[in-house]
Amino acid sequence: MAIQKSLLHSVQAIEEQYAAGDYIFREEATPQFYYQIVKGEVKLNSYKEDGKEFIQEILSDNSCFGESMLILGKPYIVNAVALTKCTLLKIGKDQFFRLLQENPDIFLDMYITLSERTSEKLVLMQKISGQNAEERLVELMNQMKEPKESRGKYSFEIPHTRQQLASLTGLSLETTIRVIKRMEKNKILMIKNGKIFY
Template sequence: MIINEKFLFSAGAEVKEYNTGDVIFQDGASPLYYYQLTKGKVKLNNYNKEGKELIQKIISEGESLGESLLFIDKPYPVDAVALEQCTVIRLYRTNFFSMLNVYPHLYFNLCQGLSDFLYYQYIMLQANSSQNPAERIIGVIDYMKDSKKDHTPFSFKVPFTRQQIAALTGLCVETAIRTIKNMEKKKIVKIKDRKIYF
């Protein structure tokens, strides 16, 4: 959890529910709220000129989304779309800054969350700069597994579909599927009941 919910609610936060496919905020819109996900998954995505989807990140429970733009007053460069039924706590921008003034220790939590997001961006940039599709895919799933306690082989169930893996790595779906099958043959991943384990 980035910011304890009690601080958000004391500052006037509200709970919003989103269904699968609902847009939480859109590319080009002005950032008006701090958002913190308490249930579900949200993708931050955009599309290239050819219309191919690029997923920048998949946000999980306890994470926030789009907060960095509250500090620089720039429009969102991505869409935030619910991947499943979601519950989000949202706090209006001016209330968010008032809360930070009243509870300055929350800046540390916020900086920690922003630093984690920057670290993720660095890892993804490095992985996605590779011409090797397997290195791109391993970069994504290795980052996810790194946050878990169990690092033994095949202990991590990849929470993404093959379509999402392709969109996260900039690969076409067919390449992602073929690469994952080759990775299974090389015993880099294990596939069980159509789920990928790393």
């Protein structure tokens, strides 16, 4: 859910540029800002004790992030890292709360969006907590494809690398590659010029 840029600018939004790999915020930091992506991709991730990355979410143009921790006033439980060159708008905590008070419809939209995200994460967590690697990948691909208009077989290009798919599902890269090849053999997906179509 994106807040209109004009509304963000009306409360002194700051536009910032990030290069791929730059941290926007780190785990355990105290939330100070509401962030919205103008252009680019941002991943929310954390690292397991063994150093393995787990990607919680990959967000793109017009997505917001960090707002739940800002509202709760608790430290971030994830890192936010630019995946590509990014342009972000951010507003301070006080401006954010003032904006919500003056525009209750934005608060309701944000509540609905957060509820949808929570529901999607719970479904995904149920699937990826099982041992079947193919089920994990199929569920993730279904969630990515569902909001898109193209529902036909092989009509959706998966926008993530195999490494990102592995990190989103908690699988190793090797397992992810092996399972994707098996899924292609079983005609569940199609690989064309290295891209996955589902």
